[in-house]
């Protein structure tokens with residue numbers, strides 16, 4: 374067994390699609406960790422959904438042994454980090470479990486927003502950074518230009534930057550050599566009371582919570598009674614080991630090592646990412662720094678299309694929560710949509726993933742309302758509220774102030790798109806806070822923006838205006854008072870709570886007008902005229918009408934043929950599946966998201 378001085382803990386960080394998983398695969402292959410037959414592409418992305426979307430959600434940690442050119446065998450732990458802004462806290466904890474990181478940059482694309490954001494996170498965590506240019510095999514690779522950008526970012530000599538291809542494996546052995554030479558071994562004290570940081574935790578149906586840990590001091594043994602210092606959770610270690618990536622049990626994990634620990638606890642919130650584990654008796658007194666309670670930032674209502682599915686939806690949410698400490702939810706009743714849940718997510722991707730898993734893994738047919746953020750509201754009587762759903766916003770007369778969450782956004786783009794991006798940010802109530810050149814053609818724009826504007830369609834618009842070339846990264850920066858109002862939508866005279874939204878007062882008329890227009894397109898004709906109105910309080914700001922019309926699908930079948938008639942009716946019912954009866958009006962799912970198309 375290699376000793377402490379022969380351990381290296383590292384992460385691979387990169388912008389999405391720059392080749393992190395592919396490089397990880399090559400490293401596993403080269404160190405013969407994985408049998409060639411078992412080797413499938415992107416082994417570390419374990420969930421089906423991750424595979425399909427090609428993104429990494431959960432961090433993973435694999436131990437490999439590598440015999441370096443100096444003849445010594447080293448024990449390397451590769452900690453995979455999620456690549457998306459929604460999961461920044463998880464990334465920061467994974468990085469805190471390492472001493473070094475490979476910064477992978479696609480040599481045909483160059484430095485992107487997440488390259489920069491991840492670099493800052495790694496530098497903050499005090500890691501030794503080894504930049505690597507990837508995809509050198511591509512004809513479009515521009516290693517000189519990209520080396521220049523990386524050198525601008527890190528202050529590294531451009532000639533010393535490694536150039537590799539994760540796909541062909543060229544140069545990957547040199548990456549491992551550099552890693553051993555440059556990344557320091559873990560520093561902890563082998564004789565101190567044991568401490569370990571949880572950098573990820575996931576729920577296994579059979580074994581309960583699997584905590585991914587980095588041992589910082591001392592040794593943890595199977596059977597030890599342990600305590601999570603922040604949550605106060607106490608339990609015994611049933612199983613402890615490391616990943617190859619298969620779980621490999623061992624008697625103990627020593628100082629500096631990375632692996633897993635299982636206690637039989639069934640709830641991920643009891644062993645949270647960032648918490649410090651120690652022994653129950655004679656344990657450490659100081660928890661490790663950096664623990665943070667992650668809060669959901671984006672909210673939406675989720676309702677079953679069939680009211681009868683409500684208990685199944687609750688069941689599914691309960692199961693998902695076991696695996697996802699960041700997912701929050703509470704029951705919500707909507708006049709329009711019936712019984713459902715208000716769910717809170719870390720961000721938009723997190724929301725999409727949860728919705729997709731609910732529909733796919735639990736076979737539920739769902740309606741989701743427009744995403745929104747949480748507003749802090751001070752009432753005229755001095756009372757303070759937090760409002761997660763637009764329909765819960767109090768009447769304007771009793772509000773003295775509304776504060777909304779703000780973000781600091783960093784956008785990287787080729788310079789020809791600077792104009793259109795500035796226009797977009799301005800239309801989203803953004804304030805420019807800086808602009809700098811990373812290279813001759815690459816510009817970094819900085820903006821303060823309301824999160825509420827980002828959760829709608831900002832990202833899509835950014836991508837379409839820049840033909841996919843701009844990248845965005847952001848962090849929540851606080852709250853700010855804003856002149857916001859609730860815009861209500863009335864269908865056939867009835868206010869539809871699920872269509873309410875909070876908008877800036879200056880934009881309310883325009884959004885109201887566009888929204889009613891979109892809704893008129895989305896709502897099918899009914900047996901009578903359906904007026905669609907947008908209102909602020911009792912003041913109507915826009916109006917459209919869906920004209921009456923009845924589509925009789927059976928009209929064409931003259932008499933006799935019952936089975937054909939039944940088939941047609943059956944088909945019509947199928948088409949209605951995603952329709953919701955709102956008062957007297959049938960409303961399709963797209964209508965609840967119509968506002969996303971406003972401003973197109």
Ligand SMILES: Nc1nc2c(ncn2[C@@H]2O[C@H](COP(=O)(O)OP(=O)(O)OP(=O)(O)O)[C@@H](O)[C@H]2O)c(=O)[nH]1
Nearest residue numbers: 389390391392393394395428429456508538539540
């Ligand atoms: N030609 C070429 N393609 C590569 C190379 N490395 C990765 N790719 C391809 O680039 C795409 C993205 O690679 P991934 O390894 O999934 O990227 P990633 O950074 O892990 O992506 P996320 O998990 O989404 O952050 C895949 O289609 C890979 O096959 C390389 O060296 N050369």
